[in-house]
Amino acid sequence: MPAESRIVVGVSGSLGSIAALHHAAAEARRTDVELLAVLCWTPPGDELGYRRTPYPPALTAGRDAAVARLRQALDEAFAGHHAGVRLRCQAVRGDTGRTLVGCADRPDDLLVLGAGHERGRLSRLLRPSVAAYCVRHATCPVLTVPRPALQRDLEELERGHGLRQSVTGS
Template sequence: MAGTCGSLGSLTALHRAAAEARARDAELWVVLAWQPPLGGPGSRGSAGGTPLLTGCREAAVEQLRETLDTAFGDGPPGVTLAGLTVRGTPGAALVDTVRDPGDLLVVGTGARTPLLRALRPSVARYCLAHAPCPVLAVPPSPLQGDLDAVHRRNVWRRPLYAGDLAG
């Protein structure tokens, strides 16, 4: 099973999860967690059929479709692939979806700046601490660091030099 949010880091984790599923001759379940905005009318305590809740669920399904299409294109990843959208916070949704202690949960670690650590808890850390099965935490691709550096330079309008990129 692999968690995804559509980020480049989660796409790296999806490819690793597909490789692990092929090696184990297992199915690959791709899980995308979603929540209604601001815990409003579609929050857990309210009726399940609100238009906001339905719209959030449909948006999550579409995001999962787009993520799988981006990750694997038109060709299958060489394993049986299943997508699942789960309502809840990402870490808890992934841990709650694990069905068997023999499963392998694959998550991306992503870049964790001090600001992000303060605003959003780490999904990978949550899964490592709470999952009833082995967890494989996949670090971001080295190219992700280069992309982040280019983005920061663009935001601050600083010149980019080829020597600044990892070689």
């Protein structure tokens, strides 16, 4: 018997991921499939740091913080009410792109991601986009939800504020 399709959505708590979660929930209601909300996390100091100096209490604290962040994101997205879909949630340890691709491992799955904030050229070189990674490596369709207007406005304000500070601080 083939596995049932799902909608897998990456959740971080950002405005973009909340928009993706809303879009994924609407699609799950429309198609009557399970919605799997996934928050990816790594130990403090990242995986390499943890392997060099393992400290299990830090791992437990990192996992607990990820679970709390996932709960908070779901509460903020749905205002503490039932999402109206079959919802399953997981905080999964691992690199975001690889972990999301691994969770959306069925050909009939749909992976939904929020578009990240605008990044500079150096940032894109040092840390490639999760969405770009998922589009290249996923075995299922990937839907990227555009940044919400509020997120674009906030980023614009941040850029303007940072520019004003550097001009007046000179």
